[in-house]
Amino acid sequence: MKMEDFLQIKEKVAEGYLPQWVITDQEVYSLEQEKIFAKTWLFLGHESELKESGSFVTRMMADDPILLMKNKQGEIKAFLNSCTHRGTKLCTEDFGNKKTHTCPYHGWSYNTNGELIGIVAGNKIYGESMDKSEWGLRTVPRVESYQGMIFGNLDQNAISLEEYLGEMKWYFDIMLGRSDGGMEVTGVPQRWIAKANWKMTSENFNADPYHVQTTHRSAVEMKLTPTDPLYASYGHQVVLSNGHGINVITSATGRGANQYQGMPEDMWPMFEKNLSKDQLEVFSRVTNFVGGVFPNLSFLSSQSGTEGNKYNHLQFRVWRPLGPDKVEIWVWHMIDKALPKEYKEKSYRGFLATFGAAGTLEQDDTENWARIVEASQGRMARDRKLNYNNVVNYLMGFDNMEPDSEFPGPGIAYPTCYTDHVARSMHKYWLELIMKNLEVKANGS
The missing domain is CATH 2.102.10.10 (Rieske [2Fe-2S] iron-sulphur domain)
Incomplete structure (x- = not known):
């Protein structure tokens, strides 16, 4: 790759595009291994394991x-x-x-x-x-x-984990530190291999509620999710430092159907003791938290069930790259230690029915990720000169949306989850790490 290739990527990302050829390019992938996965904090597991x-x-x-x-x-x-x-x-x-x-x-x-x-x-x-x-x-x-989550970094000189997480700690405190005793992992993480690129899988969770209504149409038809095509848009998409981001999804009324994501009322005093006023305000309104820590840790805090009732769960997932067109997916089910055993078991069953290798929603996503890879490997899609207008679109909210200064949490919050602000932030940070020191080398220094 030449410096002009990186400058072209930088120009297009600034304009709200991403050259499609970078998705499955082998040279790009090699640089990602060297400059991203060898330099950033990677999730290893939870202390309860x-x-x-x-x-x-x-x-x-x-x-x-x-x-x-x-x-x-x-x-x-x-x-x-x-x-x-x-x-x-x-x-x-x-x-x-x-x-x-x-x-x-x-x-x-x-x-x-x-x-x-x-x-x-x-x-x-x-x-x-x-x-x-x-x-x-x-x-x-x-x-x-941090909050029981164990990370490793191959770079001895890296900034501390807490500094790297930055504003994300505020949201992790809600999900991981809300109840006495914290969280625990159920069983062992599920693992399977998918035809996908790690950037696209991370982006899917961290930045893309827009796909829910179309990709997961079967869930709508089964009445597992609302029919309103905007239902995953309500709330805020929040851009955080270092390529991290979170979507705080609520509803058309600004509040989730169930306070504190339907958690039992006898847990509420713990939340009020362990969280700040602003954290309680966000937690009391949310339907789903979905987002991620750059580069390849994603999370979803939601409700699911198989017996007519829904139960809260928190899942963490790692997209381990096996190549530019393949990932190994690791998924942990996590639940509050303080919850009753019966609640935990029903939460786990609901989680397994919707996520994981056999989950209904998981299979929808996996199919689309494979199609991205398939469509990005040919000569036209990988043309670096952009002869075919060879970019993919990240223009949602690009020049028609202002942040919501009233949002109580940290970060830059936008008043809808149907926007590409977090995706563009991820691309900019990804490119910043990829290009680090390249310009110096190009000048012969």
């Missing part, structure tokens, strides 16, 4: 396999899931509890602090010269948590 000393889960940071575990001191540690002897993947289980992880290749073993504690026939074959303390597991450079 690591309940006891020795608990572990295996996760991925883009292409890097990660072993996340709790040591004897109750600290959460993250390591490259690779034996330091020959590089073999150390742990192949998704989760469990172990005091020691032993490599299946040559038997080297490590404790929960990642320290090398055992070498088969060590003294006989290595003598006294080998220092085991130099051969522990390689640590993820930065691991930090």
